[in-house]
Amino acid sequence: MSGFRGLLIILVLVVWPLAAFGGRSASTAKAFGTVALLAALVVGVRLRGALDRAILTVGACLALQAIPLPRAIVEAVSPHAARVRGSLTLSGVSPNVLPLSIDASATLWALTVFAGAAALFWIARAQFARGGVRRTTRSIAALGSVVSFVAIAQAATAGRKIYWYFPTEVEGPLPFGPFVNRNHFATWAIMVLPLTLGYLAARIGRRRDEAAHIAPRRRLATMTDPRSAWLLAASAILLAALLLSLSRSGALALAASLALTTAATARRLDRTRRRGALAALAGVALLGVMWADLPALRERFAGTQVGVANRLVIWRETGPVIRDFWLTGTGAGTYEKAMRVYQRSDRTVFFNQAHSHYMQAAAEGGLVLAVALLIAGFAFVRLARDRIRQDESGLAWIRIGAACGLGAAALQSVWETGLTMPANAAIAAVLAAVVTCRKE
Numbered sequence: 001m002s003g004f005r006g007l008l009i010i011l012v013l014v015v016w017p018l019a020a021f022g023g024r025s026a027s028t029a030k031a032f033g034t035v036a037l038l039a040a041l042v043v044g045v046r047l048r049g050a051l052d053r054a055i056l057t058v059g060a061c062l063a064l065q066a067i068p069l070p071r072a073i074v075e076a077v078s079p080h081a082a083r084v085r086g087s088l089t090l091s092g093v094s095p096n097v098l099p100l101s102i103d104a105s106a107t108l109w110a111l112t113v114f115a116g117a118a119a120l121f122w123i124a125r126a127q128f129a130r131g132g133v134r135r136t137t138r139s140i141a142a143l144g145s146v147v148s149f150v151a152i153a154q155a156a157t158a159g160r161k162i163y164w165y166f167p168t169e170v171e172g173p174l175p176f177g178p179f180v181n182r183n184h185f186a187t188w189a190i191m192v193l194p195l196t197l198g199y200l201a202a203r204i205g206r207r208r209d210e211a212a213h214i215a216p217r218r219r220l221a222t223m224t225d226p227r228s229a230w231l232l233a234a235s236a237i238l239l240a241a242l243l244l245s246l247s248r249s250g251a252l253a254l255a256a257s258l259a260l261t262t263a264a265t266a267r268r269l270d271r272t273r274r275r276g277a278l279a280a281l282a283g284v285a286l287l288g289v290m291w292a293d294l295p296a297l298r299e300r301f302a303g304t305q306v307g308v309a310n311r312l313v314i315w316r317e318t319g320p321v322i323r324d325f326w327l328t329g330t331g332a333g334t335y336e337k338a339m340r341v342y343q344r345s346d347r348t349v350f351f352n353q354a355h356s357h358y359m360q361a362a363a364e365g366g367l368v369l370a371v372a373l374l375i376a377g378f379a380f381v382r383l384a385r386d387r388i389r390q391d392e393s394g395l396a397w398i399r400i401g402a403a404c405g406l407g408a409a410a411l412q413s414v415w416e417t418g419l420t421m422p423a424n425a426a427i428a429a430v431l432a433a434v435v436t437c438r439k440e
Contacts, residue, residue, distance in 0.1 A: 198401015
């Protein structure tokens, strides 16, 4: 796979679902997954190691939910599925062959998105082993700047119209950027921002080494080259957009992940480099906060108690779903359908997400999928740790930034389900490839 072709494939698979409202529509999501799988076959990716086996196992668990099985087997492993399916279809007829999922089409949608993200991960990892991490990171940073600028301008002028043209039918908070849900934009931003910061740290570190023998008066000018200044500006506008989205979960998750990452990597920096990194972070924070609507942020955080109370209601009513479908789940992508039967609070508005990716995965996948996801998570963390520890080059800081972004998304997932969006799954796949690829 040539460098240009590989980079082009990666960028198309990142930009396409993002531009199409985050990949929200079923047609876009299915097309993303299909094209990514075909691209992986064309470039001939090689699967190896515990992480790839774990990813394939997760995919197999999702496929198993959608495959028609004898009714006796389904009733034995998921005894409540017939009742829920009957309530949704208002039909007392139960076919002899049916899937474990209460909505096979929704589960196939989720399977396609997962398969697309997995394929993009394998494509990006293969490309990055040959080179291109820095070029891809620069491209994603540039994309982040454009998307953030459009989101800020759109929020100030377009109301509920995405791209100043497409109205949204969803009630509630205003859309932000290409996303209907501002928290989904925040998921995307908190992954892209640390990746950009990681490249900025690598860039400044390399320029500092080059300027080590230059007179102190000229050293600062040498270190702050145009590309470093551009990366600083890109990071600032990403942070400003995140704050202007008023996503509490995104802001808190990013802050926590940055703090944890800084503490974990402090030993890699000498005193001078540590001060330089903190100064760069402070500069990005200052520039981002200057753009932020601080009164609106204060008001938003003041309402956290109400937000927690609302989540507790949703989580409490999700509990019976997890209990009744503890082994195989209701089927990936079927949470909204299940809550049409299980929701007991005000039914003027149905819960379309659990507002916790972990609870939603437990409800939709049961113990089988939860175990597969845990194995995949442990395999990824172990490989990521080894890759970062073994890398002594400047690329290590880009790896650390990517890991920080994934950590932020994992923390936000306690409160939101942003990674279900194809655009966010795509950028997460690229970050995972940056962290785990062999050294270029």
